[in-house]
Each structure stands twice: as structure tokens, then as C-alpha cells.
Amino acid sequence: MREPTYYILASLLDGPLHGYALIKRSEDLSGGRVRLATGTLYTALDRLAAEGYVRLVSEEIVNGRVRRSYGLTDPGAAALRAEAVRMAEAARIVSDGTAARSSRRARPERGSGQVTGSGTARSGRKARTA
Amino acid sequence: MSDVESRARWLLRFYPAAYREDRAEEILGTLLEASPEGRHWPPFRDARSLLIGGMRARSAENRRLPLGTNLRLALILGLAIFLALHPATLMTVQPFWPGAAYEACGLLMIATIVATWFAPRAVTIAIALVTAVALGLLARHMDGRNLAGVASFILAPVALAAAVATEPVRPPRSWLWLPAAAGVSSILVYLQNAVVDLSARLSSIAGSAAAVIYLGLLAAIFVWLVTDARPLLALVIALGLAIEPDVAFGALRYGASGPQAIVALVPVVLAALALLRMRRKAVVAAPR
Numbered sequence: 001m002r003e004p005t006y007y008i009l010a011s012l013l014d015g016p017l018h019g020y021a022l023i024k025r026s027e028d029l030s031g032g033r034v035r036l037a038t039g040t041l042y043t044a045l046d047r048l049a050a051e052g053y054v055r056l057v058s059e060e061i062v063n064g065r066v067r068r069s070y071g072l073t074d075p076g077a078a079a080l081r082a083e084a085v086r087m088a089e090a091a092r093i094v095s096d097g098t099a100a101r102s103s104r105r106a107r108p109e110r111g112s113g114q115v116t117g118s119g120t121a122r123s124g125r126k127a128r129t130a
Numbered sequence: 131m132s133d134v135e136s137r138a139r140w141l142l143r144f145y146p147a148a149y150r151e152d153r154a155e156e157i158l159g160t161l162l163e164a165s166p167e168g169r170h171w172p173p174f175r176d177a178r179s180l181l182i183g184g185m186r187a188r189s190a191e192n193r194r195l196p197l198g199t200n201l202r203l204a205l206i207l208g209l210a211i212f213l214a215l216h217p218a219t220l221m222t223v224q225p226f227w228p229g230a231a232y233e234a235c236g237l238l239m240i241a242t243i244v245a246t247w248f249a250p251r252a253v254t255i256a257i258a259l260v261t262a263v264a265l266g267l268l269a270r271h272m273d274g275r276n277l278a279g280v281a282s283f284i285l286a287p288v289a290l291a292a293a294v295a296t297e298p299v300r301p302p303r304s305w306l307w308l309p310a311a312a313g314v315s316s317i318l319v320y321l322q323n324a325v326v327d328l329s330a331r332l333s334s335i336a337g338s339a340a341a342v343i344y345l346g347l348l349a350a351i352f353v354w355l356v357t358d359a360r361p362l363l364a365l366v367i368a369l370g371l372a373i374e375p376d377v378a379f380g381a382l383r384y385g386a387s388g389p390q391a392i393v394a395l396v397p398v399v400l401a402a403l404a405l406l407r408m409r410r411k412a413v414v415a416a417p418r
């Protein structure tokens with residue numbers, strides 16, 4: 001799942017939103033990283049609706065124009081959650097030092113045993129609590 | 131209507147008409163909310179996204195139809211372009227054809243094209259078959275060297291009738307300008323070849339105009355590949371019908387030459403390119 005898609009779905013977790021609100025919410029949630037352009041948003045919404053991840057929830061008329069709100073479907077929520085779990089697992093490799101530890105183990109010792117030891121201990125504790 | 135709104139409306143024309151009807155107001159609303167106050171143009175990134183989004187929507191619309199339908203529509207368009215190219219130019223090649231009979235045939239070819247887009251299918255098929263018969267009768271006046279070319283003239287309306295008979299989907303109106311442009315360029319070539327007495331100056335203007343139209347047509351068709359491969363396939367069919375019988379006939383009679391082989395290969399390569407693109411789109415469009 002690409003980052004804009006992820007943030008569009010995540011924006012809808014708290015309830016349906018209309019186009020501009022979706023753009024703003026994605027920007028807020030991503031700390032300003034994901035700034036959806038209007039055309040990009042609607043291309044993504046069309047695709048997500050075709051995949052059954054998002055559906056049209058309501059229509060109202062604002063300033064003489066139709067404004068549609070979109071909501072997350074159950075398959076959409078499930079896909080979002082699966083992506084979150086995948087990213088959390090990917091992040092754990094780095095944040096828990098699993099990858100760093102195995103790469104250090106591959107290198108010859110340079111008298112930094114204390115650092116390696118503490119890293120192992122921390123990841124060991126996390127693994128037990130998880 | 132504010133500046134931004136009218137310009138945003140213009141940008142929305144990148145989207146296909148059916149899509150616009152459904153979504154334009156909604157997208158416009160979002161775009162205006164996203165545009166800062168006091169601007170005359172929508173933000174550049176929004177404009178760019180509408181261009182890309184419009185192209186995506188168009189290409190999604192074009193791949194909605196099954197591959198078989200798209201192939202037949204391309205065939206119909208190609209035959210229409212071929213028929214449009216010839217009412218005028220044939221006269222310069224064969225000025226000894228009986229004049230009134232020739233003009234009747236030219237009108238029938240044009241009627242076939244118009245009917246394909248506007249008349250009921252049965253009427254289109256009838257006109258196409260009458261055209262084929264008329265061209266067949268005219269062919270008796272041709273000499274042997276041109277028989278191969280004549281074969282494609284008779285074949286084209288017959289194939290068009292067959293394609294229309296088996297395909298209930300009508301080619302889109304937005305394609306009609308292709309045979310129209312082909313027809314205009316062929317009339318200009320006819321004028322340039324001075325069958326009608328024109329001054330040298332007028333004749334060269336007509337020739338340049340025909341070349342400009344022809345090159346513009348080619349450029350448009352290649353740009354069109356972004357959203358639709360069918361016009362390129364159609365052009366290949368039209369060119370193939372115009373070139374291949376002559377090349378094949380020449381090769382049979384005088385032996386094949388290198389340049390001839392290359393000329394004969396160009397449509398084949400272009401057709402492969404168009405088909406690859408159409409197939410790719412069909413695969414993407416398959417239900418998930």
C-alpha cells in the first residue's frame with residue numbers, strides 16, 4: 001500500500017469525510033508529508049471505491065455544489081490494519097535493534113561488548129512482553 | 131464565476147464527459163476549497179493532478195470494453211479512414227475513369243462513413259455493400275497494375291459491413307474528426323496535383339496544407355496512445371490497406387526489394403505496438 005493510500009484510509013478511521021477534509025486530515029496525520037493534490041485524491045478514491053475499501057456515505061449541497069462524503073468499509077479497515085501491522089513489524093527490526101544486532105554480530109568484536117549486550121537485553125524484554 | 135473557478139472548469143475538461151457529468155461539481159468544490167483566496171489560477175500541483183487524473187479516467191473508460199469490441203471498433207475506424215482517404219486521390223491516379231461513375235462512388239464512400247456513425251446498423255451495412263458493388267463495377271475499367279489496389283477498395287466496405295454487423299457498439303463521436311481530416315487532406319492533395327487548373331502558388335499551398343494535416347493527424351494519434359491505442363491501430367489498418375496490396379503485388383510481379391520490405395514492415399510494427407498497449411490495458415481492467 002502506498003503512503004497516500006494509507007493516509008487516506010487512516011483519515012477515515014474516525015468517520016466519513018468529504019474531499020477537502022480528507023486532504024487536510026491526511027496532511028495533519030502525516031505531519032505535513034502527504035499533501036494530496038485534488039486530482040490525485042479523486043483518482044485514489046475511485047480506485048479505493050472499486051476495490052471496495054471506501055464507499056460513498058452521504059451527499060449534501062454546499063454553495064450550490066454537491067459535496068460527497070466517503071467512509072471506510074470493513075475490508076478497507078482490515079486492509080489498513082494489516083498494513084499497519086506490516087509496517088510496525090518492519091519498524092521493529094530497526095527500532096529494537098534486531099537488524100543492528102545481527103549486523104554487529106557479523107562484524108569482528110571491537111571492544112563494544114557492553115553496547116551489544118544492552119541491545120540484546122532490551123530486545124529480549126520487548127519480545128517477551130509482545 | 132471567479133477566475134479560479136472558470137480555469138478549474140477548463141482543467142476538468144481533461145476528464146471524459148461521462149465522468150465530468152457525475153463528478154465535476156464535487157471535484158470543483160474541493161479544488162476551490164484547496165485554492166488560497168485571491169488567486170487567479172488553481173495551484174500548479176492541483177492543475178497537474180487534474181491533467182494526470184483526467185488521462186487516467188479516460189484510459190480507464192477506454193479499457194472498460196472487452197478486447198474484441200475494441201479491436202472491431204479500431205477496424206471500423208481504420209476502414210473509415212481508408213475510405214475517406216480515397217474519393218479525391220483516386221481521381222488523380224485514374225483520371226480516365228468515367229467521371230460521373232467515379233463521383234457516385236466517391237459519394238457512396240462518404241455516405242458509408244457518415245452512416246457508420248449516425249445511421250442504424252442495417253442501413254450502414256446496406257450502404258457499405260452497395261459501395262463495394264459500385265467499386266467492383268468501376269474496377270472493370272482499371273488496368274492490371276492497379277488490380278491489387280482495387281481489391282482493397284472492394285474489401286474495405288465489405289469488411290466494414292461485417293464489422294458493423296457483428297459489433298453493436300458504435301465508434302465514439304470523438305473519432306469522427308479522423309476520417310474527416312483524412313478526407314480533407316486527400317482533397318487538398320487532389321487540388322495540388324492540378325487535375326483542377328490551379329495556379330502554381332495555390333497548388334503548393336494546398337500541398338503544404340495537406341502535409342500539415344497529415345503530420346498533425348499522425349502526431350495526434352501518437353499522443354492519443356496515452357489514453358487510447360485504438361486510433362493508432364485504426365491508422366495502421368488504413369495505411370496497411372493502402373500500402374500492403376501494392377507492395378505485395380509489386381513483389382509478386384517484380385520481386386521484393388529491401389525498401390519495399392521496410393515499407394511493408396512499418397504497419398506491422400506499429401500494429402504490434404498498438405495491440406500490446408491494448409492488451410496491457412485489458413489485463414489491468416480485469417476484475418480483481
